[in-house]
Amino acid sequence: MKSANLLTIGCLCLAISGFCQTTHSPLVSYYPSSGAYSKKFQNAFSVISNIGALSDLDHPAAGVYGEKKFMLSETGLYTAVGTVPAISGNFALQTDYFGYADYNESQMGIAYGLPLNEHIGVAAKFNYYHLRIPSYLSASGVNFEIGSVIHISDQLHTGVSVYNPLNSALGKNSSERIAAVYKAGIGYEISASFFTQVEVIKETGANVNIHTAFQYKPIMQLLVSAGMFSGTSSGYCGVGFFYRQMRIDLSVSFHQQLGYSTGLLLLYQWNKPGKE
Numbered sequence: 001m002k003s004a005n006l007l008t009i010g011c012l013c014l015a016i017s018g019f020c021q022t023t024h025s026p027l028v029s030y031y032p033s034s035g036a037y038s039k040k041f042q043n044a045f046s047v048i049s050n051i052g053a054l055s056d057l058d059h060p061a062a063g064v065y066g067e068k069k070f071m072l073s074e075t076g077l078y079t080a081v082g083t084v085p086a087i088s089g090n091f092a093l094q095t096d097y098f099g100y101a102d103y104n105e106s107q108m109g110i111a112y113g114l115p116l117n118e119h120i121g122v123a124a125k126f127n128y129y130h131l132r133i134p135s136y137l138s139a140s141g142v143n144f145e146i147g148s149v150i151h152i153s154d155q156l157h158t159g160v161s162v163y164n165p166l167n168s169a170l171g172k173n174s175s176e177r178i179a180a181v182y183k184a185g186i187g188y189e190i191s192a193s194f195f196t197q198v199e200v201i202k203e204t205g206a207n208v209n210i211h212t213a214f215q216y217k218p219i220m221q222l223l224v225s226a227g228m229f230s231g232t233s234s235g236y237c238g239v240g241f242f243y244r245q246m247r248i249d250l251s252v253s254f255h256q257q258l259g260y261s262t263g264l265l266l267l268y269q270w271n272k273p274g275k276e
């Protein structure tokens with residue numbers, strides 16, 4: 001158990017680039033988030049990448065994603081998201097949890113998005129972030145994120161978003177601050193069954209990173225996804241299976257130093273009103 005704890009601490013140091021700067025990065029998983037810069041490949045998890053994607057989600061949906069990072073229970077990452085369309089716009093609720101009993105980070109957020117016209121959509125999200133290390137530290141902070149998506153054409157889509165632009169403090173009596181994260185992305189739907197995207201990410205105190213991804217749907221019941229994140233030089237891939245309104249994904253990612261991580265995604269999407 002002691003060695004597992006030491007490895008967990010090492011993983012956390014790599015993930016947050018030192019404890020002197022607490023960032024949002026440990027609460028992000030890139031596998032489920034691609035599809036924000038699209039129309040045909042968007043889903044409830046796309047709000048992880050760009051909250052502006054919420055403006056296009058006209059189906060009620062609920063999903064959960066769990067990832068066992070580096071095959072350790074101490075570095076588990078879990079996300080739950082739900083979206084509800086309304087007449088005046090769309091609402092979303094997202095919760096995230098990373099860690100274990102002796103070190104954990106969590107976040108809960110509520111969001112609202114709406115299309116400004118058929119080409120542009122915007123959204124905003126308010127988050128409550130909490131960091132807990134028993135007998136040492138318990139700190140929290142409130143922040144917000146905003147984003148937009150622009151559908152240049154039926155195939156070409158782009159957007160920008162910013163998480164915590166004010167660098168909110170983490171706790172009243174702490175010098176720690178939650179980092180700001182700026183993103184800009186572009187996606188291209190080569191066909192109705194193939195989509196690819198590139199996302200540029202700049203986080204406070206870190207170099208510019210690139211997230212590239214593609215999704216391929218050879219048949220209605222199958223989705224193949226893969227991507228790469230330059231920040232950790234890690235790649236991922238996964239296969240999704242569709243059964244009626246349910247989607248089930250199995251994913252795996254690889255880090256050169258820390259090894260493999262496995263993930264499971266469950267997503268249920270209700271049909272549009274009037275559709276079977």
